[in-house]
Amino acid sequence: MDLLAYWRIDNYRRDLDEGAGFHFNSKQPRLHSAINTGQTLWLFTRIVGGSGLSEYRILAKLIVCAKTINPPSYKYGPFRVWADLSLSEYYRATVDPKHDAYELLRLIPLASGSFRECDRTSLARAAQSIRALHPKASILLQAFCQQIPIETRAHAVLDERQLETAYQSTQAELKLLLKDEALAYSPERRAGLLSSYPRNRQLVADVNQLYCGRCQLCGFDSPTIYGVEAAQAHHIIYRSRGGPDSLENLVLACPNHHTVIHQTEAKFDYARLHFIFPNGRVEPLCINEHLTPASAT
Numbered sequence: 001m002d003l004l005a006y007w008r009i010d011n012y013r014r015d016l017d018e019g020a021g022f023h024f025n026s027k028q029p030r031l032h033s034a035i036n037t038g039q040t041l042w043l044f045t046r047i048v049g050g051s052g053l054s055e056y057r058i059l060a061k062l063i064v065c066a067k068t069i070n071p072p073s074y075k076y077g078p079f080r081v082w083a084d085l086s087l088s089e090y091y092r093a094t095v096d097p098k099h100d101a102y103e104l105l106r107l108i109p110l111a112s113g114s115f116r117e118c119d120r121t122s123l124a125r126a127a128q129s130i131r132a133l134h135p136k137a138s139i140l141l142q143a144f145c146q147q148i149p150i151e152t153r154a155h156a157v158l159d160e161r162q163l164e165t166a167y168q169s170t171q172a173e174l175k176l177l178l179k180d181e182a183l184a185y186s187p188e189r190r191a192g193l194l195s196s197y198p199r200n201r202q203l204v205a206d207v208n209q210l211y212c213g214r215c216q217l218c219g220f221d222s223p224t225i226y227g228v229e230a231a232q233a234h235h236i237i238y239r240s241r242g243g244p245d246s247l248e249n250l251v252l253a254c255p256n257h258h259t260v261i262h263q264t265e266a267k268f269d270y271a272r273l274h275f276i277f278p279n280g281r282v283e284p285l286c287i288n289e290h291l292t293p294a295s296a297t
């Protein structure tokens with residue numbers, strides 16, 4: 001079923017500032033149990049409008065392409081859904097009262113129950129638990145969203161391969177890459193990615209050392225066989241999309257696996273410590289020393 005979830009406006013804004021992730025996290029198991037891939041997760045928030053009243057905004061339409069479990073004790077809960085980048089949209093949280101979705105949400109057909117009795121204040125509270133939508137609801141939401149400007153910043157994101165390559169090259173090269181005007185990065189975001197360069201270099205060296213340059217997926221051991229290091233550190237949640245610079249966010253992969261992971265946008269599940277490919281293939285880590293399996297509860 002399609003779902004409707006409340007998203008705190010500050011989390012939405014941070015997502016845009018750090019590189020829109022096109023994913024959503026929750027502590028509620030319903031985020032996994034009530035939606036299938038190909039279905040839509042609608043996200044909305046409450047803002048204080050110009051008149052001082054609570055107003056509502058639809059923030060995103062995420063077409064789910066994968067469901068995974070987050071690392072242990074992840075701040076925003078164990079459940080994550082990933083959205084298809086080409087089909088999903090972020091909307092601008094404008095101050096224009098024309099974009100107020102209160103009436104739409106109040107009357108939106110839910111799979112069970114309704115928000116009909118909710119006033120402008122209580123609607124946000126009532127919607128804290130993720131709701132399953134009646135099939136007609138997405139048609140109404142889609143029609144409403146046609147008038148809302150797309151948040152282009154969500155799509156202005158650096159190619160992750162380029163970023164990872166620059167991170168493993170020189171700081172000057174990274175600086176050059178981040179200057180790309182088309183990506184419309186804020187000065188803060190550029191500064192953040194640049195200042196993490198030394199730390200990232202260290203983590204990449206650490207993960208290489210930990211596995212003696214072997215691929216965690218297939219064990220390909222270029223240092224022993226050929227006397228050269230070929231493995232590459234991969235950021236599970238892309239740095240370009242707000243992923244952290246931490247060992248927990250890194251996997252060491254041979255160039256073939258790394259290429260395929262990016263080309264297919266494979267997702268990583270921390271419960272089973274495996275990659276999920278869009279064609280249904282699943283590949284576990286055959287070598288792992290640094291990731292702890294997470295539980296869904």
Ligand SMILES: [Zn+2]
Pocket residue numbers: 215216217218219220253254256257
């Ligand atoms: Zn490999």
Ligand SMILES: [Zn+2]
Pocket residue numbers: 160161164233234235258262
């Ligand atoms: Zn990578």
